[in-house]
Amino acid sequence: MARRAIDEGYKVRCLVRSSKKAAFLKEWGAELVPGNLRYPDTLAEALVGVTQVIDASTSRPTDSLSIKQVDWDGKVALIQAAKAAGVERFIFFSILDADKYPEVPLMEIKRCTELFLAESGLNYTILRLAGFMQGLIGQYGIPILESQPVWVTGNSSPIAYMDTQDIAKFAIRALSVPETQNQTFPVVGTRAWSAEEIINLCERLSGKDARVTRMPITLLRAVRGLMRFFQWGWNVADRLAFTEVLASGKELNASMDEVYTIFGLDPQQTTTLESYLQEYFSRIMKKLKELDYQKNKNKNKKEKPKKTPFKQSSKANSQ
Template sequence: MTILIVGATGTLGRQVARRAIDEGYKVRCLVRSTKKAAFLKEWGAELVGGDLCYPETLPRALEGVTAVIDAATSRPTDSLSIKQVDWDGKVSLIQAAKAAGVERFIFFSILESEKYPEVPLMEIKRCTELFLVESGLKYTILRLAGFMQGLIGQYGIPILENQPVWVTGESSPVAYMDTLDIAKFAIRALSLPETEKQTFPVVGTRAWSAEEIISVCERLSGKEARVTRMPINLLRTVRHFLRFFQWGWNVADRLAFTEVLASGKPLNASMEQVYQVFGIDAQQTTTLESYLQEYFSRIMKKLKELDYEKKQSKKQKSKKTPFKQSSKVNGQ
């Protein structure tokens, strides 16, 4: 089976590619830059140049492909809008996959997207789900809540560097999941007929609020967080202001997602039946606490090593200084 992975250089996509390669699948990756995707080639993937926003590049990438795993999404640093990538691009990909006779299509969506029609990314995900269902393809939709990997930049690093940790509105508990675990479900779906034309939640072992995550980070790092609360009404005002300018549309659309994270409503779902269908042991799923513990143990060990090296360097300098001074005195 040949799999085309779209978005393979991203946080989730690279784990899906790694898992597929390790399990013996022939992996092809649609990439915009072969240079940035060089690590995928080193892993054993085939790289094909192309872009979701240029539909004419898709047919060549889909030649001989049995399944598509779509892990692509627009990034905050992209100049392209959410609509261009997550709607126009996905519609083109689904249509091209259908024309190419692709047998399976795995799509990553967001949990409870239907409940937030005013949030652009959530509404686009909902519409894409419907478009995929109506396409006639044998799809599997996996609805995610959040990645544990994102917590490092949001909480871990700011706390370690004594920088502000931003919390908006009434913190919504989120069932974050390790992208390595999400990849297991995506690849397993390819070989399970029971997952065809089905939608599943794929979330972590429990939902965590921002305050709970901060508390765990403080305990594991031994540092106190500088929590700064941003009123949700202020963000709404900024968002509405940015909508007046075309250059601000993309930023405004992204700020809208804070409505989800600051609503106070949990982003979580039961996984008991999902584990049974996929034949995956729930006990092997990474917990948020163990994920953060591993991160902080590695980083604290590294910091101790750097501190030790710094002290040793100072000792060596202090030993050399008297000799230099005495040689100068003798020289005079």
């Protein structure tokens, strides 16, 4: 999103926890300001002079912080700071069908944040996503290439994954389209894919067979229940709860016809999952062939012709 906003002529400021990790954003032309959603006093200064906010923050599995600390407490602090700073537009990323899973912490928090934002008085646009194509590389692509197990949970829900580059198009376009103000839109891919379909596609593109391991949803529920007994396990339990969405069998998808019309974007230019994975595997397979060729080339260089005493003896006898 930062890359696209810069390319379209916007002056971009990025709130970052680590300037070192975000150095590439500065190289692109973005201004970096240190801050943290957990510390509201860092937000006011960061928002000085800012007219539009695109909120792409969220807690990650590798973080020590809980979903509630980042995706609720942090979001509330950011929305309040944006309101105080006089921000003209606030773009928020939610999850499709969040209102249908009140027992799943992340989904319920997204639903509550939508309501809080709508009642804040800010001019907003909410984009409800289904899933990122980029996440499929680690979930399916790499394990299949490395002959590692691919984990599938329960009755997998078909999900309309979208390339983050395409999501960025909608986010940046929302800033300049008046019809998107104070509205909520689904932003999803061209079609929904089940785990089995994605695995079959990866097998075909990579030429390798997948080692599929199914994890019973009942077992994950039991583990989640056990984690809830310990305070240190609450964050893990909350994340395991999201498997209820992935294993429900209910399709995570929505019609995008009206959305494309309002945003003035061409659906034919949206990346399909087939083309995204095909490009990934083509690049990887090409790289693997190059590495294998270079390896064999270096090996041949190291191998010197062997001199045998038999050849020397034969030459001496002929003389």
